[in-house]
Amino acid sequence: MAIRVIKPGMLTTIQDAGRWGFQARGVPVAGPMDSVSHRVANALVGNDPGAATLEITLLGPELEFESERVVAVAGAEFELALDGRPARVNAPFVVAAGSHLQFVARRRGTRAYLAVSGGVATPIVLGSRATHLVSAMGGCGGRALKAGDRLPLGDSAPGATSAHALAAPVVALPEGDATLRVLPGPQDDYFAADALDALQSAPYVVGPNSDRMGFRLEGPRLAHARGADIISDATPLGALQVPASGQPILLMADRQTTGGYPKIATVITADMATAGQLGPGDAISFVACTARDALAALIAQERALMALEADGGRVRL
Amino acid sequence: MSVPRVVAAGDSALVVEFDAHVDPVINDRAISLSDAIRSAGIGGIRDVVPTYRSVAVYFDPLRTDYDALVKRVEREASTPSIQPGTARALLRIPVCYGGDFGPDLAGVAAFARLSEQEVVGLHGASTYRVFMLGFVPGFAYMGVVDSRIAMPRRATPRVRVPLGSVGIAGAQTGIYPAETPGGWQVIGRTPIKPFDPQRVEPFLLQAGDAVRFDAISREEFDQWPSA
Numbered sequence: 001m002a003i004r005v006i007k008p009g010m011l012t013t014i015q016d017a018g019r020w021g022f023q024a025r026g027v028p029v030a031g032p033m034d035s036v037s038h039r040v041a042n043a044l045v046g047n048d049p050g051a052a053t054l055e056i057t058l059l060g061p062e063l064e065f066e067s068e069r070v071v072a073v074a075g076a077e078f079e080l081a082l083d084g085r086p087a088r089v090n091a092p093f094v095v096a097a098g099s100h101l102q103f104v105a106r107r108r109g110t111r112a113y114l115a116v117s118g119g120v121a122t123p124i125v126l127g128s129r130a131t132h133l134v135s136a137m138g139g140c141g142g143r144a145l146k147a148g149d150r151l152p153l154g155d156s157a158p159g160a161t162s163a164h165a166l167a168a169p170v171v172a173l174p175e176g177d178a179t180l181r182v183l184p185g186p187q188d189d190y191f192a193a194d195a196l197d198a199l200q201s202a203p204y205v206v207g208p209n210s211d212r213m214g215f216r217l218e219g220p221r222l223a224h225a226r227g228a229d230i231i232s233d234a235t236p237l238g239a240l241q242v243p244a245s246g247q248p249i250l251l252m253a254d255r256q257t258t259g260g261y262p263k264i265a266t267v268i269t270a271d272m273a274t275a276g277q278l279g280p281g282d283a284i285s286f287v288a289c290t291a292r293d294a295l296a297a298l299i300a301q302e303r304a305l306m307a308l309e310a311d312g313g314r315v316r317l
Numbered sequence: 318m319s320v321p322r323v324v325a326a327g328d329s330a331l332v333v334e335f336d337a338h339v340d341p342v343i344n345d346r347a348i349s350l351s352d353a354i355r356s357a358g359i360g361g362i363r364d365v366v367p368t369y370r371s372v373a374v375y376f377d378p379l380r381t382d383y384d385a386l387v388k389r390v391e392r393e394a395s396t397p398s399i400q401p402g403t404a405r406a407l408l409r410i411p412v413c414y415g416g417d418f419g420p421d422l423a424g425v426a427a428f429a430r431l432s433e434q435e436v437v438g439l440h441g442a443s444t445y446r447v448f449m450l451g452f453v454p455g456f457a458y459m460g461v462v463d464s465r466i467a468m469p470r471r472a473t474p475r476v477r478v479p480l481g482s483v484g485i486a487g488a489q490t491g492i493y494p495a496e497t498p499g500g501w502q503v504i505g506r507t508p509i510k511p512f513d514p515q516r517v518e519p520f521l522l523q524a525g526d527a528v529r530f531d532a533i534s535r536e537e538f539d540q541w542p543s544a
Binding site for chain 1: 327328330334337338339365367375379452453454455457512514519
């Protein structure tokens with residue numbers, strides 16, 4: 001009833017919907033960088049949306065399954081080999097006890113999510129199995145997977161799995177660049193009058209020191225009007241905080257709970273899955289939108305996910 | 318005191334901002350509002366985070382009517398808190414100052430032009446308020462440090478600061494709840510863990526707490542039950 005890690009891949013962590021409710025005590029939320037693909041993978045194997053999956057970054061792992069399970073991979077597009085034979089992403093497939101699943105080559109996107117029927121069942125810490133690397137909390141000892149790790153699995157639900165492969169991925173994978181919509185604020189009034197225009201004037205490149213905490217962006221300089229320090233306040237997912245350099249940092253899943261830099265704008269929730277598929281060297285164009293646009297986009301995304309989740313349970317293992 | 322301002326922080330969070338000062342009275346308002354929102358049982362709320370002078374409310378936009386939430390939060394914010402601050406007892410935290418545990422004690426003494434003993438005396442003489450938690454799980458930003466020993470952060474942060482280290486950064490003091498990089502002036506160490514996920518109550522401190530530090534010897538540190 002476990003997965004054995006033969007090769008860990010570059011950065012493979014256990015993630016669930018995140019560790020909510022403890023930010024007042026300084027505990028970061030963590031969770032998937034692309035929470036939509038995480039949910040898609042769970043839906044394809046008939047899991048609850050919050051079941052723990054493996055987040056796989058750029059170079060995938062090799063895994064051995066100790067028991068028969070339904071598995072699905074969503075998000076970044078990888079070539080998969082199941083006991084040497086090709087397997088498909090965005091579709092559920094059965095792995096037999098003793099099978100080896102290899103992530104061979106990555107075609108597009110940065111992060112894939114591997115869901116296993118029953119979910120990964122590592123211990124729950126403060127209500128979540130999500131791995132937070134900096135505080136070494138959750139997942140497999142609070143760290144990325146290593147060769148030799150044995151990941152316990154939950155009881156497999158009796159054969160609930162989607163009959164269908166996805167016609168198209170729910171998160172459109174960026175091809176080196178992406179447009180992300182932003183809402184101004186919460187501290188846009190700390191910036192020069194033309195800073196919001198500057199943010200939208202040319203693409204930003206995701207810098208090499210970007211990670212699960214945040215993307216350090218390189219592009220048009222954003223000028224402060226009232227200095228680069230604020231009294232530390234909360235740091236939402238998707239916020240663009242701007243230190244004195246004028247180069248924004250896009251706050252991602254592992255962000256700290258608070259920070260002392262003003263935040264000029266915040267990426268809308270519906271576009272954060274796309275952001276999670278970006279990596280160093282990719283480009284981001286920011287475009288301002290309205291709260292109404294943001295909600296409409298989120299509702300459309302939720303409808304697609306709910307349709308997929310309702311589709312589960314058609315075939316039995 | 319002015320009326321708080323409610324601003325959207327993206328489509329899934331809002332921030333209630335009180336006056337932009339580090340001030341126990343303002344901080345009390347933020348903590349009281351946070352407690353009020355938490356206990357109001359408003360649907361769709363995921364997390365409530367009080368800071369020095371603001372409260373962030375994280376919500377699920379698909380389950381929350383934003384305008385109604387803003388009205389509700391504004392109503393809670395305009396209701397003066399009955400009991401200022403939280404009713405938790407004063408926490409006394411033992412600290413073994415100096416030596417290997419406090420590599421920056423000599424530097425703080427030089428900064429203050431005082432003896433190390435006088436620095437320890439001043440650090441232990443104040444009752445500190447926990448203004449907020451952040452940085453890493455269980456890290457409490459406490460103040461206000463006596464201005465004579467309020468030395469700024471180190472020019473170059475340390476790569477590793479041990480668990481339990483007690484430091485000063487300007488007017489703030491705090492305890493490292495885990496071994497992390499850090500730039501605070503480390504003057505001592507406590508045998509008490511500010512954060513232990515295995516403990517029934519994982520967190521030692523919460524915003525609004527009052528804290529005092531008591532000097533202990535190395536021998537007492539080594540024999541401390543929770544060390």
